[in-house]
Amino acid sequence: MVLDSKTMGEICKFVKLKPRTVQEISILLKKNWRTAERYIEKISEETGCIKTRIFRGGTRGALKIVYWNMLDDIHSTSFQEELLEEIMKGKRRSDFSPFDIYQYIEDEKKQAHIEDATMIDTDIEISKQQDLITALRNAQKQILIFSGNLSWINSHQQGTPIINIIKEIAMRKIPIKIIARVSIVGAQNVDRLLSINKEVGRDIIEIRHRYQPLRAIVIDNKVVKMRELREPIFYRYGELKKKVEVFYDIYDPEWAEWLQKVFWKMYTKALPAPKRIKEIEKIQNKILLS
CATH class of the missing domain: 1.10.10.10 (Winged helix-like DNA-binding domain superfamily/Winged helix DNA-binding domain)
Structure with missing residues (x-):
């Protein structure tokens, strides 16, 4: 029924x-x-x-x-409440630093590494050290993704396209939910992801539109992978010599569950991507006809 x-x-x-x-x-x-x-x-x-x-x-x-x-009904600590407020108010990745979450995690439940963003395009080339493929393949129940414009679907790790891994996971019937900034410019990325649903035979991948500052993946409420770009322009002269990407991995179930609640708080109020694109196209057509 x-x-x-x-x-x-x-x-x-x-x-x-x-x-x-x-x-x-x-x-x-x-x-x-x-x-x-x-x-x-x-x-x-x-x-x-x-x-x-x-x-x-x-x-x-x-x-x-x-x-x-739902997050509204849990007893968060005062600093978690502050973090939530900052995240919910943020629109761009520069509005919030994942380090503000990472700093609270016990040492044995986290790790981080830094990559030189001047040498490679970290949005396209995923390093072996970052190893996103293994993390995604280890998913058993659900993957939740905080994204920007979905450009990561065009990335690859040592020659393996990430979109192929997403398809592989979808074929295993593991739900993938995504919050992203949906626009006509990135509509092709949305279409590529949602087209996988036709092969699976159900809406296993769902995307909703929202501006938000996190770039993170929550896997099975057990593992969190976050990232942030740090650029010299935002620092005093000499403090940061080159552009770097910082990757944070968290293995604390309590914090993974908290971030999962943050995701659902955003997701339940966000607009489905197909609806968003349809409305944008209506306005564009009116402009062309005017």
């Missing part, structure tokens, strides 16, 4: 009050638990507003709990 918006709303409202079991949700909907579980998985995949956690896993008494997952 197809999950409609009314049923989705009922489930979300029910879970927001307090964590629920799958059985409680099936009773609410007057559906069997298999249908209830499919609905829960679909809502989690499409909106991120609810998540599940299994207690006593691997035993006969294993219990799956469904809980509310």
Whole structure:
């Protein structure tokens, strides 16, 4: 049975009050638990507003709990609240530094490296040290991407096009959600990504429009890869001699989950990319006819 918006709303409202079991949700909907579980998985995949956690896993008494997952309702620390405010207000990558997140992570749960951005185009050439391909291939459940104009889909790592890796992951039925700046200039990038859905047979890749400052990937709520460009023009003379790209890797599940919540806070209010492009084209056509 197809999950409609009314049923989705009922489930979300029910879970927001307090964590629920799958059985409680099936009773609410007057559906069997298999249908209830499919609905829960679909809502989690499409909106991120609810998540599940299994207690006593691997035993006969294993219990799956469904809980509310939106950032507005979690108890963030004061510095996380400040970080959230800065991120939500930011429009361009220069409006926020990922280091402001990285600095709070314990040493054993993070690593960083720097590349000379004057020697290679880091938007196109992905180094072996960065190793984006391995990180993406390790995904098992979901990939969330904070992007700019989607130019990274034209990049490659040691000759392997990243778009091929994205297609490979999509064929494994792993959902990929993307927030990006959608414009006519980058419409071709949007089309290339969404065309993969036709091969998969479902909307496994979804893109929504929003201006935002992060350049990051959250994989399975376990791993976060962030990056930022640092240029001498923004520093005092002599402080930074050349343009560099800084890559931050985080392996802290708590921070990965926090960033996942930031993503869904943006994503749920953002406009689907096809709708955005359609509206831009309408205006362009009017201009051409005027």
